[in-house]
Amino acid sequence: MLKKNEESHSIEIPMELEYKWGAGPHFQKFLKGLKAGKILVNKCPSCGRHQIPPINVCGRCRVEMGEWEEIGPKGTIFAYQLVAEPTYDAGLAGMRDVPYGTAHIILDGAPDASFFYKVNELDPQKAKIGSRVEAVFKPEEERQGLLTDIIHFKVIEE
Amino acid sequence: MGEKVAIVGIGQTEHRYHRTDINAEEMVNIAVRRALEDAQLTIKDIDAVVSENMDFLEGHYAPDCMLVDGSGGQMKPGFRIQTGGTGGGSVTGAGCNAVASGVFNKVLVIAWQKHDAVNTNAAISATREPFYDRFTNVGASSLFSSWGSRYMQETGCPEEIAALSRSITSEGASRNPCAHVRRRVSVEEVMNSRILVWPLRLLHMSPTSCGCVALVLANGQLAKKISKKPVWIKDFVIVHREQSVYRGGAVEVSPDKYGIEVAVQKLYKRNGITNPAKEIDVWETYTPSSWADMPFMELRYICEKGQAWKLIEKEKTRFDREIPWNPSGGVVCTNPIGASGAIRVAEAALQIRGEAGEHQVSKNVELAEADAWGGSHWSVMFLLSKSI
Amino acid sequence: MNKKLFEIISGDPLVIQGRVALPYKYYVGPIATKFFTELKDNKNILGMSCTQCGITYVPPRETCGRCFSKLGKWTKVGSKGTLLTYTVTYYPLNVHPYKEPIIYGIIRVNGADTGLVHILDEVNPSEVKIGMGLEAVFREERTGNILDIKYFRPTKD
Numbered sequence: 001m002l003k004k005n006e007e008s009h010s011i012e013i014p015m016e017l018e019y020k021w022g023a024g025p026h027f028q029k030f031l032k033g034l035k036a037g038k039i040l041v042n043k044c045p046s047c048g049r050h051q052i053p054p055i056n057v058c059g060r061c062r063v064e065m066g067e068w069e070e071i072g073p074k075g076t077i078f079a080y081q082l083v084a085e086p087t088y089d090a091g092l093a094g095m096r097d098v099p100y101g102t103a104h105i106i107l108d109g110a111p112d113a114s115f116f117y118k119v120n121e122l123d124p125q126k127a128k129i130g131s132r133v134e135a136v137f138k139p140e141e142e143r144q145g146l147l148t149d150i151i152h153f154k155v156i157e158e
Numbered sequence: 159m160g161e162k163v164a165i166v167g168i169g170q171t172e173h174r175y176h177r178t179d180i181n182a183e184e185m186v187n188i189a190v191r192r193a194l195e196d197a198q199l200t201i202k203d204i205d206a207v208v209s210e211n212m213d214f215l216e217g218h219y220a221p222d223c224m225l226v227d228g229s230g231g232q233m234k235p236g237f238r239i240q241t242g243g244t245g246g247g248s249v250t251g252a253g254c255n256a257v258a259s260g261v262f263n264k265v266l267v268i269a270w271q272k273h274d275a276v277n278t279n280a281a282i283s284a285t286r287e288p289f290y291d292r293f294t295n296v297g298a299s300s301l302f303s304s305w306g307s308r309y310m311q312e313t314g315c316p317e318e319i320a321a322l323s324r325s326i327t328s329e330g331a332s333r334n335p336c337a338h339v340r341r342r343v344s345v346e347e348v349m350n351s352r353i354l355v356w357p358l359r360l361l362h363m364s365p366t367s368c369g370c371v372a373l374v375l376a377n378g379q380l381a382k383k384i385s386k387k388p389v390w391i392k393d394f395v396i397v398h399r400e401q402s403v404y405r406g407g408a409v410e411v412s413p414d415k416y417g418i419e420v421a422v423q424k425l426y427k428r429n430g431i432t433n434p435a436k437e438i439d440v441w442e443t444y445t446p447s448s449w450a451d452m453p454f455m456e457l458r459y460i461c462e463k464g465q466a467w468k469l470i471e472k473e474k475t476r477f478d479r480e481i482p483w484n485p486s487g488g489v490v491c492t493n494p495i496g497a498s499g500a501i502r503v504a505e506a507a508l509q510i511r512g513e514a515g516e517h518q519v520s521k522n523v524e525l526a527e528a529d530a531w532g533g534s535h536w537s538v539m540f541l542l543s544k545s546i
Numbered sequence: 547m548n549k550k551l552f553e554i555i556s557g558d559p560l561v562i563q564g565r566v567a568l569p570y571k572y573y574v575g576p577i578a579t580k581f582f583t584e585l586k587d588n589k590n591i592l593g594m595s596c597t598q599c600g601i602t603y604v605p606p607r608e609t610c611g612r613c614f615s616k617l618g619k620w621t622k623v624g625s626k627g628t629l630l631t632y633t634v635t636y637y638p639l640n641v642h643p644y645k646e647p648i649i650y651g652i653i654r655v656n657g658a659d660t661g662l663v664h665i666l667d668e669v670n671p672s673e674v675k676i677g678m679g680l681e682a683v684f685r686e687e688r689t690g691n692i693l694d695i696k697y698f699r700p701t702k703d
Contacts, residue, residue, distance in 0.1 A: 002576040007178040009579040009690050015217060016567045021288045023560040031289070031560065051405055053290050059401050079304035079409055082356040083296055087279040091293055091551045093567035102294055104304065104409050114406035116291050124356050129311050145560065147290060181575030184608050201614040217570040227611030276568050284566050293551055 016093065026054045029068070034149040037137050039072040041110060050110040071109035073135040074156070078104040078114055080127040105133055105153060118152040132158040162546055163257045164381035164388035165507045166264075167197025167374030173338040173492045173501075176274035177368040182221060183228035186270050186370045190230055193266070193372035197384055201266075204374070206256055207236035209268040210249035211496040214284060217276035229268055242285075243444065243532020245269060246371070246499025247396075250530075251538055253375050254391050263377050264384075269500035270370035278366045278495075287404045295404070296355060298446060299363065303355035304409045306449035310357070315452060315467035320362055321348035323470045324448040324490060330477040331487025333516035338367040338492040348448075357449070364446045364493035371500045373507075378546070389507040392525075392543040393429055397421040400534035407534025417535035418457045425539050426459070435460045438541075439523040440482050440509045442502040444531035446489045451475075455483070458527070482519040485509070499530025503540055510544050577608050580620070582690035589684045591695075593658050595619040604658035623657035625682035626701060630654050630661050634671045643693055647671060653680055653698055664692070668699035 002008055023031060026042065030053055033040030041050045044058035045066035051059065058065055080103040086095045101121050104114040120136075121127040133153040143149040169192025171177075177185055186209075194201060207229060209222045218224065222231070222238040241248040246269040253267035279297070286292035309315055325345050331337040343361055351360040381388040397417045400407040410416075415423075422434075431437050445454050455466040460481060469475060477485030484490075486505040489498050506528035508514040529539040552564035574582065577594065584590045594606030598613045602621050610617055632651040635642070642648055649671055652661035666674060667683075679701040688694035 002179055002579060008180065008573050008575050009582050010178070010571050010573045011691060012569075012571045014567075015570045016565050018563065018565055019288070020555065020561055020563050023289050023562075025559070027289060028558075028560045051401075053287070053405070059405070078411055079308055081296075081300045081303045082353075083300070084356065085296075085299070085352065085354040085360075087283075087296055088277045088569075089293060090280040090283045090566045090568060091288070091564050093549055093565065100294075102300065104406055104411070106411055112412045114409065114411045116295065116404070116406065118294060124307065129308060144554070145557070146554075176573075178573045179576065181573060181578065184575045184577075187609055217568050217572075227607060228609045230614055232611035275572050276570055280568050288552070288562065288564055 024055070026056055030054050031145045031147065033070075034137075034147065035143045035145040037140065037143075038070050039107060039115075039135065040068050040070055041113070042066060042068045049112040052110070052113045052115045069109065072107035072115075074158075075105040075107035075115065075133055075153070077119075077127055077129055077131045077133060078106050079129065080119065080124060080131075082122060082124050101127060103127060103133070103153065117147070117150060119155070120152040121155050127155055132156050160258045161260050162378035162381075163254045163375055163391045164378070164385070165373050165391065165503070165542075166376045166381050166385040166388050167193040167199065167372075168504045168507055169193030169196055170336050170371040170501060170504055171369045172336050173367040173369030173494055175338065175365065175367065177272060178274060182216065182270070182272045183225035185272060185368065186225050186268060187228035189270070189370035189372040190228070190266065190268060193374050197374040199264070199374060199384065201230040203264055204230065204234065204266045205262040205264050207231040207234050207266045207268065208239065208249055208253045208256065209236070209270070210239045210245040210500070211270055212240055212242060212245060215276060215278055215281045215495060216272060217281070230266065235262070241532070241536065243446070243495060244499055244530040244536045244538045245496045245532070246501060247444070247503070247530025247538030247540070248499070250373060250500050250503050250540070251394050251396060253373070254394060257375050257377050260377070263380055265375045267373040267375060267500065268370065269497040271494035271496035272368045273366040273494065274368055285403065291404050299355040299358055301408050302363070302447035302449045303358040305453055306357045309449070309452055313464040313467060317357055318345055318349065319452070319467045319470055320357070320448040321345045323451045323475070324348050324361055326470065326473055326476050327448070327484055327488055327490055330485040330517045331491035333477075334486050336492070337487040338369070339365055340487070340491070358447060362448045362490075364490045367492050367494045369492070369494035369497050369501070371497050371504050373500065373504060387511045389510045390543045390546045392541040392546070393425060394538065394540040395421050395424045396538045397424070398533070398536045400536075403534040416457060417537045418454065418531065421529075421537040421539045422458050425541060429541055434458060435481055438525050438527050439521050440485065440506055440519055440526040442484060442486060442488070442506040442509075442526065442528040444489050444499055444502060444529050445484065446493060448490055451483065477517055478520040482521070485514070485517045485519050487517075499538065502528040502530065503542070506540070506542050510542055575608070577606050581606050582694075585694045586688040586690040589625070591623050591625055591655055591682065593621040593623045593655070595621045601659045602657060603660050604655050604662050621657065623655045625655070627653045627655035627658070627680050627698070629666075629674070629676055629678050629680055631676060632666065632674055649674060651680075651698065664695060665697045666699070667697035
């Protein structure tokens with residue numbers, strides 16, 4: 001049998017599960033808005049909250065969400081993250097490139113929702129809580145109706 | 159609750175980085191045998207087996223089916239739970255309900271995780287939404303980085319406080335043979351460890367560990383016969399109330415109250431606790447990062463908002479001082495994710511029995527708080543007591 | 547090495563195709579290590595017997611599921627056995643070890659009291675009979691894997 005702490009026999013099975021994901025009509029409307037260069041979300045008729053990404057129901061009130069409106073493209077940082085450590089990405093089937101910055105952003109017009117996305121700033125002192133940011137869209141002809149139609153958010157002076 | 163419920167048997171493995179010497183079934187069996195021996199029972203005495211594990215992190219779907227021989231579950235009623243980080247707490251709560259219902263008298267609760275088969279970050283990335291943040295979010299590290307930077311800005315807390323908290327916690331871990339990272343670390347060592355997601359550094363964050371914990375729960379009358387020191391589950395509460403984990407849940411822009419705060423308020427109100435810092439003798443909390451120590455102390459009303467960092471500065475959270483905070487080393491020193499919630503209950507129970515060995519707190523322990531936490535602020539909180 | 551994150555397979559409704567790739571390495575433990583080592587080095591199938599219940603388990607394991615005893619009595623069982631039950635899979639799946647149709651069988655190796663899941667070959671699906679005698683066919687190159695037994699085939703008698 002094995003000696004103490006000796007490694008036992010191991011079996012390697014590379015697992016790669018294929019998935020198909022559908023966006024759903026509400027998320028898709030949001031993504032179509034990005035293709036048109038706008039950030040569109042729906043609003044709860046009861047509590048007035050927005051949800052990003054949007055769905056058909058308010059998570060708090062359990063009522064059907066109401067009208068759609070445009071928010072942003074500017075916003076305020078609620079929390080910023082500088083990712084320095086590379087981690088394995090199961091979708092890439094490889095390690096992520098680091099460093100990169102992300103933030104939870106409160107977009108103008110939607111004070112109760114946060115938009116989590118990349119920020120092109122690698123200095124935590126320049127992307128603090130309360131810093132103003134603005135969405136930078138791809139040129140119109142390159143947009144596909146995906147989240148990546150926004151290249152990143154950039155820090156602005158305001 | 160119906161029947162009263164007590165913990166009469168505790169068993170855990172020595173939690174380590176990788177257990178390449180055994181497989182999952184063999185690892186679970188170690189903890190189960192220790193728990194049965196501690197309770198002076200055999201597997202025949204057990205009426206039901208409930209187990210918990212985050213199966214996606216094992217790369218193995220429904221692993222309870224695979225290890226039913228080693229867990230003692232063959233031909234016994236039981237079920238499996240998966241609730242992320244709160245899993246250990248949820249399964250203990252489920253086992254407690256099973257006994258309290260009167261349907262089962264003695265229940266074996268098993269919580270385990272063996273992280274060496276699959277890269278944990280890879281598996282956790284599958285909790286994110288594929289159209290939204292699956293390819294940018296880093297899960298728990300992003301979350302604690304946000305909490306850390308917000309806490310510093312809101313309270314003026316210096317960056318070194320989280321490192322000091324980690325250093326204090328390592329004192330308890332160094333005295334706990336079951337803890338994973340048992341090394342005593344200094345503030346300098348923590349501040350020099352590499353950055354994961356600023357201001358979160360490697361030593362601020364829990365490791366991934368392989369381990370299992372098993373508890374034997376029994377109803378009131380039986381508990382007094384089985385054990386000289388039954389540890390009573392006085393009360394517990396489960397709260398899931400945040401918005402979806404990828405709609406900002408856990409970094410919520412406008413929570414009215416966090417899940418932990420609601421859980422704490424319910425638990426304190428039901429049990430007449432008005433001064434938790436004085437009335438609760440030991441805290442075994444699910445704090446995966448030293449950056450969460452401060453907000454978590456404040457959410458439990460141990461002190462005023464914005465003041466927890468001063469308690470840590472004065473080292474009042476040491477295992478041998480007034481507010482013993484994770485004297486076992488906590489989740490930040492030992493984290494088999496599926497098991498961690500239940501390890502908190504086990505360690506708090508050992509403190510109540512006075513059997514925590516070198517990491518036993520100095521005060522007399524009558525009432526202990528143990529909890530599990532995960533997802534977007536899901537909280538499962540227990541109050542354990544020496545007497546009923 | 548970096549593949550594309552996903553492909554758009556439908557524009558409206560929007561559907562993307564992606565993957566969840568998890569590198570997976572399973573440590574089998576000391577008992578299975580001996581089982582696979584014996585398979586690889588000596589083309590022997592090992593079982594584990596419970597001295598309390600008298601049951602011989604193939605594959606071997608550490609704990610008897612029935613009486614919870616810790617097991618330690620290794621037993622060499624043959625590489626011949628009988629078919630307990632079987633099924634035939636016709637549809638293709640990327641995890642199948644061989645091309646379809648595949649005959650999956652549960653085989654009671656002589657000397658064992660439990661069934662071993664494996665594959666039948668050198669026989670037509672229509673000729674498979676429950677209770678038929680089988681023997682293991684080993685690969686020339688073995689790595690310590692259950693497929694060191696290439697498949698089971700009907701015995702001549």
